[in-house]
Amino acid sequence: MKNLKIKLGAFVISMALTLTASANSNSIKIAHSEYAFSYDPVYCNWSDIGRICAIAYDALLKFEPTNKVLVPHLAKSYKKLDGGSKYRFILNKNVTFHDGNKLKAQDVKYSFERIMAIKDGVANLIQDVRSINVIDDHTFDILLKRPTAAFLYSLPQIMIINSKTAKKYEVDGDWAKKYLDDHDLGSGPYKLSLHLAEQRAEFKKYDDYWKGWRTDNINGVTFLWIKDSATQRLMLEKGDLDIMMEPVLSELKDLKKNSNLQIHSTSSAVVFTIDFRVIRKPLDNINIRKALAHAIDYEYHLNVALEGFGKRAKGPLSSQLMFFNDNLPLVDFDMKKAKQYLKEAGYPNGGFTLKVAYESGQAEKQRALEMIQQNWGLLGIKVEPVGTDWMGQDEMQKNKDSDIDVYLGYIWPAAAETDIALRTFYHSDYKGVFGDNAPFWSSDKVDQLFDSGIIEQNINKRSEIYKNLQHEIVKGFSSAFVSETPFVIVTNKRVFGYEYNPAHHQAIDVYNMTLSN
Amino acid sequence: MNFIIYILKKLTYLTTVLIGIIILMFIIVQSIPGDPARSAAGPAASKERLIEIRENLGLDLPVYIQVYRYFGRVINLDLGKSIRTKKDVWDELVLYLPASIELVVSAMFINIFFGVLIGVYSAVKPRQIIDKLSNLITILGMGLPIFWVGIISQLLFYNIWDIFPYGGRLPAGVNPPQYQTGSYIIDSLLMWDLALLSISLHHLILPAFIMSLPELAVTARIMRNSILNVLNKDYIITAKAKGLNQSRILFVHAMKNAMMVPISLFGMQTGWILGGTLLVESVFSWGGLGSLAYNAIYKRDFPIIMGVTLVISLCFVLTNFSVEIIHKYIDKRLT
Numbered sequence: 001m002k003n004l005k006i007k008l009g010a011f012v013i014s015m016a017l018t019l020t021a022s023a024n025s026n027s028i029k030i031a032h033s034e035y036a037f038s039y040d041p042v043y044c045n046w047s048d049i050g051r052i053c054a055i056a057y058d059a060l061l062k063f064e065p066t067n068k069v070l071v072p073h074l075a076k077s078y079k080k081l082d083g084g085s086k087y088r089f090i091l092n093k094n095v096t097f098h099d100g101n102k103l104k105a106q107d108v109k110y111s112f113e114r115i116m117a118i119k120d121g122v123a124n125l126i127q128d129v130r131s132i133n134v135i136d137d138h139t140f141d142i143l144l145k146r147p148t149a150a151f152l153y154s155l156p157q158i159m160i161i162n163s164k165t166a167k168k169y170e171v172d173g174d175w176a177k178k179y180l181d182d183h184d185l186g187s188g189p190y191k192l193s194l195h196l197a198e199q200r201a202e203f204k205k206y207d208d209y210w211k212g213w214r215t216d217n218i219n220g221v222t223f224l225w226i227k228d229s230a231t232q233r234l235m236l237e238k239g240d241l242d243i244m245m246e247p248v249l250s251e252l253k254d255l256k257k258n259s260n261l262q263i264h265s266t267s268s269a270v271v272f273t274i275d276f277r278v279i280r281k282p283l284d285n286i287n288i289r290k291a292l293a294h295a296i297d298y299e300y301h302l303n304v305a306l307e308g309f310g311k312r313a314k315g316p317l318s319s320q321l322m323f324f325n326d327n328l329p330l331v332d333f334d335m336k337k338a339k340q341y342l343k344e345a346g347y348p349n350g351g352f353t354l355k356v357a358y359e360s361g362q363a364e365k366q367r368a369l370e371m372i373q374q375n376w377g378l379l380g381i382k383v384e385p386v387g388t389d390w391m392g393q394d395e396m397q398k399n400k401d402s403d404i405d406v407y408l409g410y411i412w413p414a415a416a417e418t419d420i421a422l423r424t425f426y427h428s429d430y431k432g433v434f435g436d437n438a439p440f441w442s443s444d445k446v447d448q449l450f451d452s453g454i455i456e457q458n459i460n461k462r463s464e465i466y467k468n469l470q471h472e473i474v475k476g477f478s479s480a481f482v483s484e485t486p487f488v489i490v491t492n493k494r495v496f497g498y499e500y501n502p503a504h505h506q507a508i509d510v511y512n513m514t515l516s517n
Numbered sequence: 518m519n520f521i522i523y524i525l526k527k528l529t530y531l532t533t534v535l536i537g538i539i540i541l542m543f544i545i546v547q548s549i550p551g552d553p554a555r556s557a558a559g560p561a562a563s564k565e566r567l568i569e570i571r572e573n574l575g576l577d578l579p580v581y582i583q584v585y586r587y588f589g590r591v592i593n594l595d596l597g598k599s600i601r602t603k604k605d606v607w608d609e610l611v612l613y614l615p616a617s618i619e620l621v622v623s624a625m626f627i628n629i630f631f632g633v634l635i636g637v638y639s640a641v642k643p644r645q646i647i648d649k650l651s652n653l654i655t656i657l658g659m660g661l662p663i664f665w666v667g668i669i670s671q672l673l674f675y676n677i678w679d680i681f682p683y684g685g686r687l688p689a690g691v692n693p694p695q696y697q698t699g700s701y702i703i704d705s706l707l708m709w710d711l712a713l714l715s716i717s718l719h720h721l722i723l724p725a726f727i728m729s730l731p732e733l734a735v736t737a738r739i740m741r742n743s744i745l746n747v748l749n750k751d752y753i754i755t756a757k758a759k760g761l762n763q764s765r766i767l768f769v770h771a772m773k774n775a776m777m778v779p780i781s782l783f784g785m786q787t788g789w790i791l792g793g794t795l796l797v798e799s800v801f802s803w804g805g806l807g808s809l810a811y812n813a814i815y816k817r818d819f820p821i822i823m824g825v826t827l828v829i830s831l832c833f834v835l836t837n838f839s840v841e842i843i844h845k846y847i848d849k850r851l852t
Contacts, residue, residue, distance in 0.1 A: 029689060033811070035804075035808070035812065037601070037602040037604070038602060051723070068765065096764075119566065120603070124566070177603070179602065191708075194692060196687075196693060196804065197612055197613070197804055198613065198616075198802075198804030198805070198808045198809070199685055199686055199687075199802065199804040200685070200689060202689065202690070222689045222690075224685070224689065225802065225804075226683075226685075226802045227799040227800075227802065227808070227811065228668070228670050228800050228802070229798055230671075231668070231671060231683055231801075231802065234671055234672065234675060234676045234683060235683050237676070238675070238676055240683065322677070366595075367550060389815070391816075391817050392549070433567060434567075
């Protein structure tokens with residue numbers, strides 16, 4: 001009876017505690033909508049798992065966002081050999097994984113071979129790797145199938161896992177994939193302490209982290225998977241959340257008024273484009289495309305659709321990425337020019353209809369659609385909207401025979417490297433394979449520039465090649481480059497040190513952040 | 518013997534329904550635009566890889582062959598692997614189903630308990646305050662979109678009054694009970710951990726109530742009308758004339774017949790509530806089948822969509838089958 005009373009007492013107390021629960025003082029809570037279905041770094045290119053990779057794993061090199069350069073990380077140094085078809089790396093000696101095993105070159109070999117065998121996720125980024133040769137415990141060579149200049153820039157996405165423990169948990173040659181569904185095998189600053197599918201993941205600081213700890217480091221990270229942005233907002237305003245990853249842009253004005261919150265906005269590596277299917281009439285005429293591009297109110301898009309948070313795009317590449325060409329001719333909003341080009345194309349009064357595909361769930365695209373409907377309408381061009389979601393649109397873009405004339409799309413780089421960012425969108429090899437090349441546009445010159453840029457080892461020459469490449473793409477008027485899509489997160493006032501990293505789009509580098517009391 | 522034939526007839530009928538649902542769903546899912554191979558391959562995959570994935574998944578085959586193959590696999594209890602996560606669909610369903618069942622059973626409990634209670638009270642005391650309130654709840658419950666009610670309830674009960682949590686099955690920092698059934702309520706009871714039970718219940722009440730709201734309104738109205746209808750029957754008038762007391766007339770004589778209609782309704786309501794988990798689980802971050810389906814639809818993860826559909830259809834069919842049996846048991850005249 002006494003025991004029952006104690007239990008009932010605990011019941012009442014816990015109810016009270018639940019009602020008054022508040023945020024843990026030195027642990028950060030981050031909400032986002034997509035659930036990380038695994039802790040396997042093979043999937044680091046998925047934004048949901050990329051967030052986990054950024055705190056639980058380490059890569060050989062890191063992308064430093066301020067100067068847009070690669071810096072050594074697990075590898076303390078590296079050098080290029082054999083004209084770029086081989087790289088020799090030397091590892092830091094003081095690195096340990098979360099179970100205490102020391103990092104060795106064999107772990108790197110295992111991690112690469114594992115990704116190549118699984119053929120999924122980030123495997124596409126290292127498809128040029130031929131083999132890994134271990135020289136000693138801390139030295140190894142990566143041999144490439146061809147000298148590939150972009151290779152090093154894929155490395156920040158390739159996380160190194162604990163091979164000893166992974167081998168212990170392999171089942172039927174699965175490379176420990178099942179084990180990694182709810183465990184981590186990294187050496188990063190935080191280690192997984194609790195995984196609840198579709199609910200949350202909790203990480204605690206790894207005391208023996210090889211880079212050491214400052215006194216003001218954050219002790220723990222909780223990822224909460226909350227689909228509804230309204231719920232995220234309520235939690236943030238109430239102080240139960242530190243970071244809201246996907247705020248609705250139209251709500252930012254309201255959130256700005258809240259003195260307990262701060263909005264971090266930066267232009268991202270993603271470029272918003274209005275793509276003209278150049279193989280369809282009358283869009284096969286460049287003057288029509290020029291007319292349409294000049295009839296886009298770019299300022300309106302930045303100020304209204306993006307609520308003042310965006311940045312005008314100059315070309316297909318974001319200014320966040322290296323080799324960005326700042327000298328590209330900017331297409332201005334000029335209805336007179338638009339009318340002139342239409343006249344030159346033989347359509348002085350428009351008189352045709354364009355089917356425009358857009359993602360109806362994307363506020364930016366919906367607003368852009370309304371704007372072009374209005375402006376192109378003034379030219380006598382009727383816009384027929386076709387709402388879909390991203391996969392539906394991708395399917396249409398891939399289909400050469402699709403009857404859609406214009407697509408509102410994004411150039412979404414798979415890695416913070418120019419070639420990787422643009423190749424699937426503009427190299428003729430990829431036309432119709434993915435939906436990336438929505439305009440179905442290509443040029444021999446652009447193909448040649450891609451082919452020479454990927455093997456060029458001299459960074460200045462590469463820069464020149466890719467700047468020319470951007471110029472050629474812009475000249476083709478296959479797309480109107482509207483904005484560098486802003487990446488916005490909202491945090492409460494106690495969060496300091498957040499920095500956007502285009503190599504890990506949507507990830508948070510918690511290790512370099514602090515929380516005030 | 519008649520009873521067995523009745524069961525066999527119903528089982529055949531329900532199996533046909535299930536097969537029909539699977540074929541229909543397969544065709545609908547296949548016709549949604551989008552390339553699941555693209556979702557599986559991820560960004561920057563090579564052409565060859567994309568083709569390989571399509572072949573592996575059988576996406577290059579005609580739909581009728583895909584349906585045929587799917588049935589072959591379902592008979593062998595193999596629902597395939599998720600295109601996105603590469604995990605076994607069964608494993609995924611087993612992981613998420615208990616959370617949804619916990620929510621649905623709680624919502625049904627609230628629906629039946631309060632629905633019947635309000636319905637009976639409204640019938641006994643018509644046009645009084647409870648009856649009028651129940652009328653209002655019916656209109657609101659049926660007319661307002663459930664996700665909107667969910668968001669408003671979060672605003673009121675979480676943000677303003679601080680009575681219930683925002684959602685989730687447990688607060689951050691609290692570990693779930695040791696896995697036995699997957700239901701936190703049952704597992705914490707099995708562990709006799711009352712503190713955890715209280716926290717789990719605290720998180721369950723609001724989503725379960727919101728989920729039950731549209732059905733509760735219907736139950737209350739149907740129950741009210743059903744009771745009023747029975748109360749006007751001759752045998753009740755006779756019972757009254759014999760001088761039996763009001764409670765006995767109501768609960769012993771009237772309820773048995775009045776419950777026939779609501780019982781049929783409960784079977785269908787279970788299916789509707791289970792189908793509604795998609796919205797409620799999204800609003801309340803409840804990691805169940807609804808959340809799984811939400812992600813799967815967005816990513817064109819066809820095996821998961823089919824798996825979730827199969828489970829929901831199966832639950833719907835089985836619940837209705839159970840209701841038919843109960844009906845037959847109550848009223849032997851049914852054929």
